[in-house]
Amino acid sequence: MEAEIINETENPLFNRKEIQLSLKAETTPSREEVAKIISEKFSIPVENIKIKKILGKFGSKVFTVIANLYASEEDKNKTESKSGKREPEKKIAEAEAAGEEEIKEENADTGLAGPDKTDEESKE
Numbered sequence: 166m167e168a169e170i171i172n173e174t175e176n177p178l179f180n181r182k183e184i185q186l187s188l189k190a191e192t193t194p195s196r197e198e199v200a201k202i203i204s205e206k207f208s209i210p211v212e213n214i215k216i217k218k219i220l221g222k223f224g225s226k227v228f229t230v231i232a233n234l235y236a237s238e239e240d241k242n243k244t245e246s247k248s249g250k251r252e253p254e255k256k257i258a259e260a261e262a263a264g265e266e267e268i269k270e271e272n273a274d275t276g277l278a279g280p281d282k283t284d285e286e287s288k289e
Contacts, residue, residue, distance in 0.1 A: 166190045168202050171229070179233075180240045182207075186230040193221055199230050212238045215245050 172185040186203070188194060194202075196216045204211045217231040235241040 166194060166198070166202060168206060168230075170206075179244050180236050181244065182234040184230075184232050184234060186232070188228045188230055189226055190228060191226060193219065194228065199232070203230075203232055203234070207234055209234055210238070213241055215241055 167189040169187045170184060171187050172183075174183045176183055184203070184207075186199075188199065188202070196219070199216055199219060200211045200214045203209075203214050203216075213235045215233045215235070217233060218229075220229040220231075221227070233241075233245070235244070
């Protein structure tokens with residue numbers, strides 16, 4: 166894979182370097198592959214790189230990569246939001262579990278049947 170820098174901007178407010186690369190490859194490169202290439206080119210650890218986008222046009226073997234390079238992993242974690250679908254799912258599951266516990270506690274105080282009891286069980 167060949168990488169060529171299109172644009173490089175220093176952003177002192179966020180303590181990062183914002184880059185735009187042109188990358189020639191047969192298939193769409195993965196974020197890990199792109200991070201390794203950028204790491205070698207700029208001599209920084211992979212952990213300090215945030216790949217924002219990998220853009221390609223249909224039928225073209227040239228891809229545009231937009232990335233942010235940070236001075237430290239700490240700076241990256243302060244600035245970049247953590248992406249991923251697992252976090253919202255975790256929060257929803259925790260909220261549901263907390264909600265069920267509250268319902269059970271309220272029903273225990275009033276003597277009402279909880280959501281896991283049937284009408285016949287509550288009569289006993």
